[in-house]
Amino acid sequence: MKRLWKRGILAAILALFGGAFAFSPGNVECIAPANPGGGWDFTCRTGGKLLYDLGIVPRPVKVTNMPGGGGGVAFAHVVTQRKGDANLLVAASPATTLRLAQGKYGNFTADDVRWLAAIGADFGVIAVRADAPWKTLDDLIADLRKDPTKIAIGGGSAVGGQDHMKVLLLAKAAGIDPGALKYVPFDGGGEALTSMLGGFVQVFPGDASETIGQMQAGKIRILAVLSEKRLGGDFADIPTARELGYDAIWAVWRGFYMPPGVPDDAYAFWVEAMKKLEASPEWAKIRDESGLGPFFKGGADFEAFVKKQVADFKELSRALGLIK
Numbered sequence: 001m002k003r004l005w006k007r008g009i010l011a012a013i014l015a016l017f018g019g020a021f022a023f024s025p026g027n028v029e030c031i032a033p034a035n036p037g038g039g040w041d042f043t044c045r046t047g048g049k050l051l052y053d054l055g056i057v058p059r060p061v062k063v064t065n066m067p068g069g070g071g072g073v074a075f076a077h078v079v080t081q082r083k084g085d086a087n088l089l090v091a092a093s094p095a096t097t098l099r100l101a102q103g104k105y106g107n108f109t110a111d112d113v114r115w116l117a118a119i120g121a122d123f124g125v126i127a128v129r130a131d132a133p134w135k136t137l138d139d140l141i142a143d144l145r146k147d148p149t150k151i152a153i154g155g156g157s158a159v160g161g162q163d164h165m166k167v168l169l170l171a172k173a174a175g176i177d178p179g180a181l182k183y184v185p186f187d188g189g190g191e192a193l194t195s196m197l198g199g200f201v202q203v204f205p206g207d208a209s210e211t212i213g214q215m216q217a218g219k220i221r222i223l224a225v226l227s228e229k230r231l232g233g234d235f236a237d238i239p240t241a242r243e244l245g246y247d248a249i250w251a252v253w254r255g256f257y258m259p260p261g262v263p264d265d266a267y268a269f270w271v272e273a274m275k276k277l278e279a280s281p282e283w284a285k286i287r288d289e290s291g292l293g294p295f296f297k298g299g300a301d302f303e304a305f306v307k308k309q310v311a312d313f314k315e316l317s318r319a320l321g322l323i324k
Helices: 002-021 039-053 069-081 094-101 137-146 162-174 189-197 208-216 264-279 281-289 300-319
Strands: 029-032 062-065 088-092 114-129 152-155 182-185 220-226 251-258
Touching: 029 039, 029 069, 039 062, 039 088, 039 208, 039 251, 039 264, 039 281, 069 088, 069 094, 088 094, 094 162, 094 251, 094 300, 114 137, 114 162, 114 189, 114 208, 114 264, 114 281, 114 300, 137 162, 137 220, 152 162, 152 189, 162 182, 162 220, 189 208, 189 220, 208 220, 251 264, 264 281
Parallel strands: 029 062, 029 088, 152 182
Antiparallel strands: 088 251, 114 220, 114 251
């Protein structure tokens, strides 16, 4: 009887602590819900490469670009066709939670997937071409005040999405009617940035990680960053919108969600994997070079964070007249 009792205790301990290590990753895929070149693509490609380089996964991570609906096509695909797929990660950001808050993903909600982790924070920027007439944010604001319909602003999200929200908040802070802005939506930041470089739009409200390459190449000018304080590295000399007198901040966490029905042992494995990735010097180097800041939330903490952000975005969207 005593031996049976001990076996029962041992089984309970193994079930409690050993389950987290029962899952082993196979052919891992990361879906970037937009075209190549944007923030979601960056998250999949850099995160996926590091997972392999650090020995967390046995084979290189396959990156699949799945644009459409501001992330809605990928979200629907994951919920309806990839249930329980423990080898699937999906890049996410506030663009995801914002669309969910506004009901842009149809009947799907934040409860339909498993929120994994955020591994860093990007920040919004206001970018123009290097040969644009605006040398400062004040220059751009002055022309927008004269006639906001003459300046085409191209973003990597749908109307009411993340990039659109950045300029709506900036306009509101500058005393400009947000509804008068000429906003052109694209499927992903890469597409929007390419359009600006081609002269089809004049302003790109993107993210630091999306723009650093073109900024270093001298092809674009960053007029302001939408952060509480100045960023480091190549962004150190760029002012924040707030210090210029426009109280507009947009912090962009970079992270992942997983399909519904992923077993708890697999979910626990991936939470630990993200902790290892985020704590690695390799990620710190990439993060600093890309204009990101430290930011980590994983597992239950991240789930709670996402749910609160969806609620907050719903309230903000109502205040800006984007939803009823």
